[in-house]
Amino acid sequence: MELSNTMTSLVIRILQSLGREKAIPDHGSDDSDHEKEWEKQQLKKAELWKTQNTSVALESIEQSLQSKDLVSSLLINHHYNHRQLPNQSTTVVKFTECVREEATTVMLFVMNEAHQHNANTIKANGNFCWVRLHARTRLQREKAIRISADHGSDDSDHEKEWEKQQLKKAGAARLDAESSQDSGDGGNNIGQSSDLASGLASNLWGTTESLIPSSAASLPRPANYQAQGIIKRLQDSRTSLSEVYRRHTQESDNIIDDLVACKTTIAKCNAEQHPLVNIFQFYQEIRGYVTDLRDCLNEKVPEISKLEDQIYVLYRQRAQKLVQRRRQDVKDQNNEFSPFAGKGAQGDEYRIRRAAEREGRRTRRRREREKKGSTTHHDGMSTDDEEAQSEINLMHSELENIALGASRVFEDVEDDFSQLKGMMGRFEEWRGTDLPTYCDAYVSYNLPKVYAHYIRLQLLLWNPLEREKDSIEVERMKWFNLLILYGVTDSTDDCDPKKLKDDPDCKLMSHLVEKVILVKLKDLVVCWWDPLSHIQTVRLVNLLRHYTQAYPSLTPECKPLRELTHAIIAKIRDAIENDIFIPMFPKNVYENKNSGVSLFFQRQFWVAWKLLSSCLMWHKLLDDSVIHDLAVRSLLNLYLLPALNLAAEINPTDSLDKCRNVINALPRAWVKTGLSSCDGTHAFLGRLEDFLVKLAGKLDPSKNIKDMKEIVDLLKSIGASKQAETISYKYL
Numbered sequence: 191m192e193l194s195n196t197m198t199s200l201v202i203r204i205l206q207s208l209g210r211e212k213a214i215p216d217h218g219s220d221d222s223d224h225e226k227e228w229e230k231q232q233l234k235k236a237e238l239w240k241t242q243n244t245s246v247a248l249e250s251i252e253q254s255l256q257s258k259d260l261v262s263s264l265l266i267n268h269h270y271n272h273r274q275l276p277n278q279s280t281t282v283v284k285f286t287e288c289v290r291e292e293a294t295t296v297m298l299f300v301m302n303e304a305h306q307h308n309a310n311t312i313k314a315n316g317n318f319c320w321v322r323l324h325a326r327t328r329l330q331r332e333k334a335i336r337i338s339a340d341h342g343s344d345d346s347d348h349e350k351e352w353e354k355q356q357l358k359k360a361g362a363a364r365l366d367a368e369s370s371q372d373s374g375d376g377g378n379n380i381g382q383s384s385d386l387a388s389g390l391a392s393n394l395w396g397t398t399e400s401l402i403p404s405s406a407a408s409l410p411r412p413a414n415y416q417a418q419g420i421i422k423r424l425q426d427s428r429t430s431l432s433e434v435y436r437r438h439t440q441e442s443d444n445i446i447d448d449l450v451a452c453k454t455t456i457a458k459c460n461a462e463q464h465p466l467v468n469i470f471q472f473y474q475e476i477r478g479y480v481t482d483l484r485d486c487l488n489e490k491v492p493e494i495s496k497l498e499d500q501i502y503v504l505y506r507q508r509a510q511k512l513v514q515r516r517r518q519d520v521k522d523q524n525n526e527f528s529p530f531a532g533k534g535a536q537g538d539e540y541r542i543r544r545a546a547e548r549e550g551r552r553t554r555r556r557r558e559r560e561k562k563g564s565t566t567h568h569d570g571m572s573t574d575d576e577e578a579q580s581e582i583n584l585m586h587s588e589l590e591n592i593a594l595g596a597s598r599v600f601e602d603v604e605d606d607f608s609q610l611k612g613m614m615g616r617f618e619e620w621r622g623t624d625l626p627t628y629c630d631a632y633v634s635y636n637l638p639k640v641y642a643h644y645i646r647l648q649l650l651l652w653n654p655l656e657r658e659k660d661s662i663e664v665e666r667m668k669w670f671n672l673l674i675l676y677g678v679t680d681s682t683d684d685c686d687p688k689k690l691k692d693d694p695d696c697k698l699m700s701h702l703v704e705k706v707i708l709v710k711l712k713d714l715v716v717c718w719w720d721p722l723s724h725i726q727t728v729r730l731v732n733l734l735r736h737y738t739q740a741y742p743s744l745t746p747e748c749k750p751l752r753e754l755t756h757a758i759i760a761k762i763r764d765a766i767e768n769d770i771f772i773p774m775f776p777k778n779v780y781e782n783k784n785s786g787v788s789l790f791f792q793r794q795f796w797v798a799w800k801l802l803s804s805c806l807m808w809h810k811l812l813d814d815s816v817i818h819d820l821a822v823r824s825l826l827n828l829y830l831l832p833a834l835n836l837a838a839e840i841n842p843t844d845s846l847d848k849c850r851n852v853i854n855a856l857p858r859a860w861v862k863t864g865l866s867s868c869d870g871t872h873a874f875l876g877r878l879e880d881f882l883v884k885l886a887g888k889l890d891p892s893k894n895i896k897d898m899k900e901i902v903d904l905l906k907s908i909g910a911s912k913q914a915e916t917i918s919y920k921y922l
Contacts, residue, residue: 472620490643497596504589509720527773573725592651610673614676617633621633634694649706655726700742701743703741704751709750715761721805755811763820765801777840798830827877838884843897886898886917
């Protein structure tokens with residue numbers, strides 16, 4: 191702060207001294223009054239100009255000093271020239287020698303003090319650009335020449351000599367600064383101070399043409415002029431250029447290699463373009479076809495489901511009507527023959543009509559059996575499922591209307607979307623064109639879902655449980671023979687077992703049977719199947735056994751198969767609970783074999799036996815525990831054995847005949863000696879074993895030796911060998 195105040199006061203003193211200069215007239219005292227008056231006016235203008243610009247100059251200098259920067263020589267020279275203009279215009283004399291020396295001394299002193307105060311500030315701010323200084327110096331020199339040409343030069347030889355000395359001093363100071371650049375930090379500071387001083391001096395007083403050219407100041411001076419240094423710099427330059435050349439050569443080689451690779455790739459792509467275009471076009475067509483097929487099925491599948499529901503409604507109505515009629519007949523007969531029934535029940539008009547219809551149906555069935563020559567039939571073994579011809583015709587008419595509606599489902603659709611053959615052609619083309627993408631798209635898993643709707647439409651009226659006519663087998667249908675050859679070509683490789691094993695469509699038919707046939711059978715079981723119908727049960731058992739053996743995907747874990755078996759079990763259980771009834775009246779009621787109550791008892795026993803045989807047909811298709819629960823626990827122990835005990839009290843020989851039929855209905859795996867005792871099956875037949883032992887005690891050995899031997903054989907067949915030996919030893 192102290193240095194700044196000192197510098198400010200010095201500069202102000204210089205400017206004030208410049209302002210106090212007096213103009214010296216160049217003319218004699220004999221000038222006219224007119225000229226003196228003109229000079230006075232010019233002096234007044236000069237004084238007024240000094241007063242207005244002095245304050246501005248002082249403010250700019252003070253701002254420079256307050257910012258701790260050196261006072262620029264250009265700034266001082268600028269203010270100096272402005273103050274000279276009035277003097278020059280009034281032909282006053284320039285600075286005297288003493289004033290110039292004083293200004294130079296003051297500026298050098300200011301620069302020296304600034305250098306001692308802060309070397310870093312000098313280093314940062316005193317490094318003037320010599321190119322710009324030279325340009326400004328030349329402008330000042332040209333300006334001084336113009337002024338001299340206009341007004342003439344009155345300087346003395348002493349002043350010219352003084353200017354030359356100042357120029358020499360400035361040049362010497364510059365040379366000293368350049369020579370000291372290589373001598374460390376101290377030398378650098380001195381050189382910078384000398385350059386600063388010489389620059390200020392030249393800016394203040396100007397230079398001549400004999401000064402060092404301006405281009406030399408802008409060029410860096412080489413650090414080493416020796417031969418070794420020059421050689422080293424040349425070698426370094428050569429090494430650098432060699433490295434650049436090597437790098438450029440390598441880049442050129444890489445570019446050439448890339449160009450060759452690109453040309454090869456272009457040629458390869460051009461060669462593959464046509465096949466790829468064809469494949470792309472093919473996949474676009476497949477995509478469009480699959481999209482259209484999906485939209486078509488979304489519209490047609492609800493119509494197919496609606497037709498199926500209509501058929502199932504007809505089947506359900508028919509089955510319910512037959513079941514209700516059969517159950518009502520049992521109730522009517524029980525009320526008729528029961529000693530506890532009231533007279534009102536016996537005289538019911540509707541009951542009498544139902545009885546007449548029932549007897550008419552039995553008579554017609556008996557005549558049919560007589561025509562066939564059947565002698566082993568018992569009343570109750572046949573199924574009462576006869577219908578009136580009018581009802582049959584009405585149902586056929588409704589089925590024909592449904593079939594007509596089914597034929598119109600795809601009438602507004604092209605063959606590629608309505609016929610299995612057209613669809614197969616599309617997917618077989620995909621399979622033959624690109625098998626990997628065919629597998630990646632999981633087409634094999636989705637084809638059964640797509641084909642299933644068309645197969646459902648063709649199986650709309652298919653009912654393998656119908657007794658009136660033999661239903662067409664699935665394997666003989668047109669769609670089956672068409673789909674079984676899907677993906678098969680004339681190539682000999684198709685006969686290779688390994689290739690057939692890896693074929694993604696090798697289980698197509700198995701999946702179709704699983705998703706279509708089993709679902710259809712489950713719906714028929716619910717809507718049509720009667721467990722008391724021996725013919726329907728035999729057909730259903732044969733179909734299910736055939737499908738489980740022929741198609742590998744039908745395992746116990748198969749969901750449609752589980753749903754089908756659950757429907758079968760539920761239907762059998764419902765029949766046991768609602769259709770089986772054996773009247774258990776007092777013994778004297780059954781003394782007359784031809785009485786209505788005796789015939790009713792016989793008929794109901796054989797109905798229960800028929801249901802038992804139907805349950806035992808599911809052996810190896812249903813779980814053994816389920817068969818034991820339905821056949822042995824629910825039917826044999828709860829209904830048949832009590833009836834056998836009652837029959838043994840009335841007629842032991844008739845009871846033995848009934849027991850023989852019951853044991854003959856059991857599966858062969860249960861009645862084999864040894865196997866039955868090993869697997870514990872005899873435990874379920876323990877009550878039947880006890881009944882045979884009691885029956886043997888009621889027979890007269892002398893009159894019924896044949897019956898005794900039959901009892902022994904029956905005991906052995908159910909695994910009761912010890913009981914058989916005991917009876918044989920005791921009675922035979």
